[in-house]
Amino acid sequence: MPAESTWTPIATASGGSAGTNVFTFSSIPQTYTDLCVMFYGRSNFSANTVSVYGWVNGQTGTSLWGGTQLIGDGSSVTSGRYQNSSIYFIGQMPGATQTANFYANGYMYIPNYANSTHFKTIMSRMSNNQGVNSTDGKLFFYHSLFRATDPITSIGLGTDGNTSFATNSMATLYGIRAA
Amino acid sequence: MSVFLQPIYTQTAPGNSSEITFNNIPQNFTDLLIVVSARAGIAALSDGIIAKFNGSVSNFSFLSVEGNGSAASSGSSATTANIARTNGSTATANSYASSVIYIPNYSRGNTKQITVSTVSETNATTTFMNFYSIFWNDRSPITSISFPQNSGTNYTSDSTFTIYGVSNIYDTGTPLAPTLGAVTDLGGVASFAFTPNDTATGQTADYYSVQDIAIMGTPAYGNVSPITFPITTGVTYNAPVKAVNVIGTSTSAMSGSLTSYNNFASIATQVITSNTSSIVFRNIPQYYSHLQLRVYARGSTNATSGYPYHIYNGDTSANYSSHFMTGNGITTAAAAYVNSAQPLSMNFPCANSSANIFGYAVIDIMDYTSTNKFKTSRIMNGWDNNSTGNCFVFSHVWNSFAPISSITLVGWDIANFVSGSHVALYGIG
Numbered sequence: 001m002p003a004e005s006t007w008t009p010i011a012t013a014s015g016g017s018a019g020t021n022v023f024t025f026s027s028i029p030q031t032y033t034d035l036c037v038m039f040y041g042r043s044n045f046s047a048n049t050v051s052v053y054g055w056v057n058g059q060t061g062t063s064l065w066g067g068t069q070l071i072g073d074g075s076s077v078t079s080g081r082y083q084n085s086s087i088y089f090i091g092q093m094p095g096a097t098q099t100a101n102f103y104a105n106g107y108m109y110i111p112n113y114a115n116s117t118h119f120k121t122i123m124s125r126m127s128n129n130q131g132v133n134s135t136d137g138k139l140f141f142y143h144s145l146f147r148a149t150d151p152i153t154s155i156g157l158g159t160d161g162n163t164s165f166a167t168n169s170m171a172t173l174y175g176i177r178a179a
Numbered sequence: 180m181s182v183f184l185q186p187i188y189t190q191t192a193p194g195n196s197s198e199i200t201f202n203n204i205p206q207n208f209t210d211l212l213i214v215v216s217a218r219a220g221i222a223a224l225s226d227g228i229i230a231k232f233n234g235s236v237s238n239f240s241f242l243s244v245e246g247n248g249s250a251a252s253s254g255s256s257a258t259t260a261n262i263a264r265t266n267g268s269t270a271t272a273n274s275y276a277s278s279v280i281y282i283p284n285y286s287r288g289n290t291k292q293i294t295v296s297t298v299s300e301t302n303a304t305t306t307f308m309n310f311y312s313i314f315w316n317d318r319s320p321i322t323s324i325s326f327p328q329n330s331g332t333n334y335t336s337d338s339t340f341t342i343y344g345v346s347n348i349y350d351t352g353t354p355l356a357p358t359l360g361a362v363t364d365l366g367g368v369a370s371f372a373f374t375p376n377d378t379a380t381g382q383t384a385d386y387y388s389v390q391d392i393a394i395m396g397t398p399a400y401g402n403v404s405p406i407t408f409p410i411t412t413g414v415t416y417n418a419p420v421k422a423v424n425v426i427g428t429s430t431s432a433m434s435g436s437l438t439s440y441n442n443f444a445s446i447a448t449q450v451i452t453s454n455t456s457s458i459v460f461r462n463i464p465q466y467y468s469h470l471q472l473r474v475y476a477r478g479s480t481n482a483t484s485g486y487p488y489h490i491y492n493g494d495t496s497a498n499y500s501s502h503f504m505t506g507n508g509i510t511t512a513a514a515a516y517v518n519s520a521q522p523l524s525m526n527f528p529c530a531n532s533s534a535n536i537f538g539y540a541v542i543d544i545m546d547y548t549s550t551n552k553f554k555t556s557r558i559m560n561g562w563d564n565n566s567t568g569n570c571f572v573f574s575h576v577w578n579s580f581a582p583i584s585s586i587t588l589v590g591w592d593i594a595n596f597v598s599g600s601h602v603a604l605y606g607i608g
Contacts, residue, residue: 006366006605007443033448033603034473068561068568070506079506083565111475111539118599119535123561141506141570143561145536178448178473178603 008032010173013157015041015165023157023171028113030151032175035110039090039126041169042103043159047095048136049128050160053087054108056120056152060086067144074137091126091140093159096166098136103169104128106140113152120146184212184343185385185424187400192217194336198550200325201342205386206286207402208344213280213324215297216339217265220332224270225299225307227261228278230315231325232291234550234582238316245309260313264297265328265338271301275338282321291315344385353427354384357420360404362434366444367412367608368466369437372405373420384422391416392433409466412442412608442608446470449602454479454595458588460604465548465582467606472542472586476600478529478593484562484569485592486523489542491554491583495520501575508568521591524575528562529593537599538562542575547583554583 013023028035043050055065066083082089093104106126112118126140157171185208190199197219204211219226230239241260245252263278278297285291295311326340360372377383389408390398394416399408410416415438420431444467449458463470478485490499499522504513516522527538540560546552558573577583586604590596 006441006445066565066568067563068506068508068570070504070511070570070572077504077506077511079508079511079570081508081568109473109539109541111473112537112601117535118537121537121539121562123539123541123559125559141559141561141572143539143563143568143570145563145565145568147565149535176473177445178601179445 006177008175008177010175012170012172015167015169021158021162021164023165024154025173026154028153028155028173029175030114030153032114033112033178034176035113035152036174036176037108037155037157037171038174039107039157039171040103040105041093041171042166043093043095043163044166045095045159045161045163046097047160048098049092050095050163052090052093052104052126052157052159054090054155054157055087056146056155057150058154058156062086064147065144066147067142070141072139088122088144088146089142090124091142092128092138094128110152115149116151117149119149120152122146184345187342187344187386189339189341192334192336192338195333197331197333198325198327199334199340200323201340202323203400204322204324204342205344205400205402206320206322207385208286208346209284210345211282211285211321212343212345213282214341215263215278215280215326216275217263217278218270218275218335218338219265219267219328219330220335221265221267221328221330222269223267224301224303224305225276226265226267227329228263228265229327229329230260230262230293230313231327232315232317232321233319233323234325239313240316241311241313243309243311245307247307248305261311261329262293262295262313263326264299264307264309265334266299266301270299271303274301285321287320288318290318291321346385351426352382353429354382354422354424356429357387357422357431359420359431359434362437364439364441365407366439366441366606367410367468368407369410369416369439370405370407371418371420371434373431374404375422383424385424388421388423389418390421391418393417407464407466410437410439412439414438444606444608446604446606448604451596451600452598454597456590456595458596458602459585461585463584463586463604464606465584467608468546469607470544470547470583471605471607472544473603473605474525474540474542474588475537476525476527476540476602477537477597478527478590478595479597480529480592480594481531482529483531483567484526485529485594486526487588487590487593488522488524489575489586489588490522491577491579492581492585493587494577494579498578499576500578501573503571503573505569505571522575523592524556524558524573525560526562526569526571527593528564532564536562536564544583550580550582552580553578
C-alpha cells in the first residue's frame with residue numbers, strides 16, 4: 001500500500017518537564033510543500049495571560065520579522081502591527097494565575113517554506129478563550145513576514161520571560177504535500 | 180456481453196430519502212433498463228419522478244400520453260421531464276407505481292432518446308398510466324442516474340429501483356480474471372489499477388467491480404482501470420477486482436490488507452511560471468466530502484495589493500455573495516458583495532509591494548458535492564510587507580445546488596497571478 005499521507009506528522013514537542021521553556025523543531029525535512037504547527041498550551045509564568053512567539057532557523061538576534069494582527073476580545077476588534085522584530089507573534093495563552101485547566105490552542109501555516117528565493121510568510125491563529133467569567137480571552141489572527149529567503153530548517157516557540165510551558169502543553173509539526 | 184438482462188444493482192429506499200442515485204454506471208453495455216416500484220409521502224394519489232442524468236436536470240424535454248381512467252390526454256415540456264411515477268399517501272394502501280425505463284445507447288456520444296411506460300394503478304376510479312418519450316439533449320455518456328421525487332417527499336421504505344445492462348453480443352463463458360495492479364490510497368478512496376484479460380471471444384467482461392470480501396458494502400464499478408473505491412479512515416479492507424458478465428464472475432488476486440489514515444488528499448497543484456489571469460481546476464473528483472484550496476500568490480497590477488475572486492463550474496452570473504473583515508495594522512474594516520458576479524474572496528500583494536513578498540490564503544469549501552446546499556466557503560488570508568499588511572477573513576457563497584466540478588480563480592483586481600504563485604487543491608474525506 002501506498003503512499004505517505006498528504007498531511008504527515010513530523011515531530012511533537014511537549015511541555016511539563018522542568019526547563020521546557022522552548023519547543024524546538026530541528027532538521028525539518030525540505031521535501032514538503034507547506035508546514036503546519038498545531039499548538040495547545042499554557043504557561044507556568046505568574047500572569048493571567050502570556051504571549052506566545054516564535055522564530056526560525058535559530059535566528060533570535062535578527063530584526064527581520066514584521067506582521068499585521070487582527071484581535072477580537074469579545075467586545076471589540078482591533079488591528080495592529082509590529083515590525084523589525086527578532087521574533088514573530090502568535091497570540092496569548094493562559095498563565096499560572098489564570099483559572100486552572102484553561103489552555104489556548106492555535107495553528108501556524110507556513111507555505112513554501114523550502115523555497116530559496118521568496119521571503120517567508122506565516123499565517124497564524126490563536127484562540128485563548130478564558131470562559132465567560134474572564135475578561136482575558138482573546139482571539140488572534142496574525143500574518144507575519146520573515147525578510148529572508150533562506151529555507152526554513154528549524155522552528156522554535158517560546159513564551160514571556162523565557163518561562164516554561166505547563167504540563168500537557170504540546171506542539172506538533174506537520175508537513176503538507178501538494179500534487 | 181450477453182443478450183440477457185444483466186442486473187447491475189438494486190437500491191431499496193431507506194425511508195428517509197427523496198432521491199435515489201446510481202453512480203459509476205458501467206459503460207460497456209449497449210442499453211440500460213431500469214425498473215422502479217415506488218411510493219412516496221406526497222399527499223396525492225400519484226406524483227412524478229424527475230429525470231436527472233449525471234447530476235443534471237437540464238437539457239431535458241418530453242412528450243407524454245396519459246390515461247386516467249376517464250380520459251386520455253397528451254402533454255409536453257421543453258425544459259424538464261418526468262421519468263417515472265410514484266403512488267402518493269392517499270393512494271390505496273400497499274400500492275406502488277410501476278415504471279419501466281429504457282435508455283438505448285446510453286454510453287455513446289449521441290443525444291439520448293428514452294422511452295418510459297409507467298402505471299399508478301390503485302382501486303380508485305382515477306389512476307394514471309403514461310407513455311413518456313424523453314429527449315436528453317446531451318452527448319455525454321450517462322454515468323449516473325438519479326431519481327428525485329418531484330415534490331421532495333421521501334420514498335417509502337419498500338420502494339425499489341433496479342438497473343440492468345443490456346447488450347447485443349452473446350457470451351459463451353465466464354470472463355477471464357483481471358490482473359490486479361497498484362492499489363493506491365488517495366485519502367478517502369483507494370484506487371485499484373488492473374489489467375483486463377479479455378482475450379477470448381465471448382468471454383469479455385461487461386464491467387468490473389471492487390468490493391471488500393468481509394465488509395461487503397456498496398461495490399464500486401467501472402469498465403476501465405483504475406476503479407476508485409471509497410474507504411473509511413481506520414477500517415481495514417481486503418478486496419479483489421472482479422470481472423463480470425452474465426455467465427459468471429472471475430476474480431483477481433486480493434489487494435491485501437488496506438488501512439488508510441490519510442483523509443487529506445492532494446488532488447492537483449498549479450504552479451504559475453508566467454503572468455496568468457485565471458487558474459482553473461476542472462473535473463474535480465466527486466468522492467471527497469470537502470475541498471481545500473491553498474493559494475500562495477502575488478499579483479501583477481501596479482498597486483500595493485488587490486482582490487482576486489473564485490467562481491464555480493464556470494458560472495459567471497451574479498450568483499454569489501461574499502463578505503470580509505480585515506485589519507491593516509491600524510484600523511479594522513468590513514465589506515459585503517451581495518448578489519455579485521465578482522465575489523471578492525482573497526487579497527494579495529502586487530507590483531508596488533516589496534519584492535519577494537507573496538500572500539497566502541486557505542479556502543475551505545464544505546460539502547461541495549451536496550445537491551441540497553448552496554456552497555459556502557471560509558477563507559483565511561493575509562500578507563505582510565514589514566511596513567504594511569493585511570489580515571483578512573472572507574466568507575463566500577455560491578447560490579447553487581449543483582455539485583462543484585470546477586473552480587476558477589480570477590485575477591481581476593490583481594490582473595494576473597505572477598510567476599512563483601501556486602495553488603494546491605486538496606480533497607478531505
